[in-house]
Amino acid sequence: MNPFEYAPALESTSIVTIADRYKLFINGKFVAPRSGKYFPTINPATGKKLSEIAEANSADVDLAVKAAREAYVKVWSKLSAAERGKYLFRIARILQERAREFAVLETLDNGKPIRESRDTDIPLVAAHFFYHAGWADKLKYAGLGDQPKPHGVVGQIIPWNFPMLMLAWKVAPALATGNTVVLKPAETTSLTALLFAEVCQQAGLPNGVVNIVTGAGATGAALVNHPGIDKIAFTGSTDVGKLIATSIAGTKKNATLELGGKAANIIYDDAAIDEAVEGIVNGIFFNQGHVCCAGSRLLVQENVQDEVLAKLKVRMSHIRLGNPLDKNTDIGAINSAAQLAKIKELSAAGEAEGAERWSPPCDLPAAGFWFAPTIFTGVSQTHRIAREEIFGPVLSVLTFRTPQEAIEKANNTPYGLSAGIWSEKGSKILWTASKLRAGVIWANTFNKFDPASPFGGYKESGWGREGGRHGLAAYLKAGK
Amino acid sequence: MKMAISPSGRIDVLKTYKLFIGGAFPRSESGRVYAIKDFKGNHLANPSLASRKDLRDAVVAARSAFSGWSSATAYNRGQILYRMAEILEGRSEQLVTEIVALEGVTPRAAALQVQQSIDLLVWYAGWSDKISALAGSTNSVSGPYYNFSTPEPIGVVAIFAPAKPSLLNLIAAIASVITSGNTAVVIASEKFPLPAITFSEIMATSDLPAGVVNVLTGSGSELAPWAASHMDIDAIDASGLTPKQLQETQVAGAQNLKRIRVNTDLESPARILSFMEIKTVWHPIGI
Numbered sequence: 098m099n100p101f102e103y104a105p106a107l108e109s110t111s112i113v114t115i116a117d118r119y120k121l122f123i124n125g126k127f128v129a130p131r132s133g134k135y136f137p138t139i140n141p142a143t144g145k146k147l148s149e150i151a152e153a154n155s156a157d158v159d160l161a162v163k164a165a166r167e168a169y170v171k172v173w174s175k176l177s178a179a180e181r182g183k184y185l186f187r188i189a190r191i192l193q194e195r196a197r198e199f200a201v202l203e204t205l206d207n208g209k210p211i212r213e214s215r216d217t218d219i220p221l222v223a224a225h226f227f228y229h230a231g232w233a234d235k236l237k238y239a240g241l242g243d244q245p246k247p248h249g250v251v252g253q254i255i256p257w258n259f260p261m262l263m264l265a266w267k268v269a270p271a272l273a274t275g276n277t278v279v280l281k282p283a284e285t286t287s288l289t290a291l292l293f294a295e296v297c298q299q300a301g302l303p304n305g306v307v308n309i310v311t312g313a314g315a316t317g318a319a320l321v322n323h324p325g326i327d328k329i330a331f332t333g334s335t336d337v338g339k340l341i342a343t344s345i346a347g348t349k350k351n352a353t354l355e356l357g358g359k360a361a362n363i364i365y366d367d368a369a370i371d372e373a374v375e376g377i378v379n380g381i382f383f384n385q386g387h388v389c390c391a392g393s394r395l396l397v398q399e400n401v402q403d404e405v406l407a408k409l410k411v412r413m414s415h416i417r418l419g420n421p422l423d424k425n426t427d428i429g430a431i432n433s434a435a436q437l438a439k440i441k442e443l444s445a446a447g448e449a450e451g452a453e454r455w456s457p458p459c460d461l462p463a464a465g466f467w468f469a470p471t472i473f474t475g476v477s478q479t480h481r482i483a484r485e486e487i488f489g490p491v492l493s494v495l496t497f498r499t500p501q502e503a504i505e506k507a508n509n510t511p512y513g514l515s516a517g518i519w520s521e522k523g524s525k526i527l528w529t530a531s532k533l534r535a536g537v538i539w540a541n542t543f544n545k546f547d548p549a550s551p552f553g554g555y556k557e558s559g560w561g562r563e564g565g566r567h568g569l570a571a572y573l574k575a576g577k
Numbered sequence: 578m579k580m581a582i583s584p585s586g587r588i589d590v591l592k593t594y595k596l597f598i599g600g601a602f603p604r605s606e607s608g609r610v611y612a613i614k615d616f617k618g619n620h621l622a623n624p625s626l627a628s629r630k631d632l633r634d635a636v637v638a639a640r641s642a643f644s645g646w647s648s649a650t651a652y653n654r655g656q657i658l659y660r661m662a663e664i665l666e667g668r669s670e671q672l673v674t675e676i677v678a679l680e681g682v683t684p685r686a687a688a689l690q691v692q693q694s695i696d697l698l699v700w701y702a703g704w705s706d707k708i709s710a711l712a713g714s715t716n717s718v719s720g721p722y723y724n725f726s727t728p729e730p731i732g733v734v735a736i737f738a739p740a741k742p743s744l745l746n747l748i749a750a751i752a753s754v755i756t757s758g759n760t761a762v763v764i765a766s767e768k769f770p771l772p773a774i775t776f777s778e779i780m781a782t783s784d785l786p787a788g789v790v791n792v793l794t795g796s797g798s799e800l801a802p803w804a805a806s807h808m809d810i811d812a813i814d815a816s817g818l819t820p821k822q823l824q825e826t827q828v829a830g831a832q833n834l835k836r837i838r839v840n841t842d843l844e845s846p847a848r849i850l851s852f853m854e855i856k857t858v859w860h861p862i863g864i
Contacts, residue, residue, distance in 0.1 A: 340831075342831035537856075540859065541860060542859055565726060567855045
């Protein structure tokens, strides 16, 4: 063994207890589903079953919505704002206390590296609750008039890429603004949401304020179409976002949608190239590339392309792919067989359409779902891998000559979620940032998130913002 | 708009009412017109009956104008909106006549509507360089980053304003959309289109760049589905649509996730913000 090679440093799973079977969380209690059905959830790094999860049907969703309505009318809307905030502070503190347990469970269920669940996801989850707790009694300063009102019962549907973080992005602002919640986690990653239900119990949160219904698309559709829902908050694919927008047409339901992206990461020739290479790696390989705002289209200025690609390939050859529980792991498992198939299909299309594929030498584990970090060079704008969201560790490299060309290429997409800019020249950064049609711009950094920072997209990347003062607007109606 | 024959017996020179696209006044490419009547039922004019192609031409003009208008200084945009109010003031009498004939209100009520419209335009002119101070923020993120959020115009907005009061609703919709840097395609009220056409002449002589506002006359129910499904329209002010049209617009608009808004307040910064997007920028702080 190379003396500078890392020895395995496995995080213990003893902190986590996984039950054989999980029920629904409705009105403060775990209840068996009316459907009588359960589905398995697996560890994507091993392919082995972790547990089985209740599948909520429309009758279950109806019970959850009714519980949320009753909690809204009888308890939550009558509580003083300061008291409401104190529940959120309690939740934030319990999440901090149990952070390691959440991180390990997230890694087991999702496949993401423990380094990320431990250092990024779960700390941000606690921060989101702490941040929004402080808003609860200050809503008249949120810019929506002196007496902003909650919508009532909010239906929330979250994806599998950041299960707990997306729960926090949804639940914390909803509760802080006085709404009650029915949340549906993604079917492949329900476990941390169900552990969160336990946190709600420990915090003494009144029954019915948070309800969790597990299941797949049909459960989500039942939630979206339930007449007792006042507002929908969805994070997921643009296709499903459009379905939701269609199905709530003509109703009084409000919606916020955080959807897909195909972010340009622009490297100008006056960038600090070494830092930019780190930013490229973070932009596309963070969380296996399962990131809606991933920097999946590298736009590199032509005269530095060779230098950037050479350094990027060296850097990529040091990426460590493997057991997500190993504290040294950079890239974990792909979340599901279906997602792996999609990544493989699009990568094959990239080759078939004439782009050149490259991955560093990389041993993939035998069991579970894995995909080596991959770049495609010689990509043109018409290639599917330059247009479609791959949602995996696959980078498409395009080039440009002038800043104007970079802007045209960056904006040549129906998406508009995020973008990156690398340059040491301030005026060029601000010019570029102002021309990019995207909601989040990272300049000389990438994939940074914070509860105080609004997140959300232009164009087909969605409706509304989450986080910051602007994110509160999604959960409030203006009042005078 | 004038009487066909004035009391003195002189034969008036009547105006041909046309569309306003890209700063020019073309007829509908379809060659179609439709007849409008005054409130007493007398024939007034034959404005153009805009087609789907006219709408598409108007969207092209609005999209082409977006880059320049949205990157003009806010001070410049504010002055141009103010200039529109100045010119509108000078054309008051004509608009009063048109409003009386179409809406059947008293000359006094029509004059009041025109005055309110001028004042509302001045009000929105002043917002151009203040809305980002109201809705923007610097955000205290947990780390060595400078992070700020600022509202930006959404792009091309199609406008269906409520029919009455015709000029006031039109001004509220146009001014709130363009003061922030959006460009617009206005589908004028089918029954009361003359104030919109006269206002087009005002815009054409107010230093407003060509294409920033385009005005189509014709059938709202014919044009609404084409606007809703047009993939290069970013948002719709649907305040003047019926509930059924609104639902159909929301369904078709979901194809590109249009921002579809119904605004009831004539005078509100929230109305401006309903056609803006928040952009957040991060940059490291360090030496």
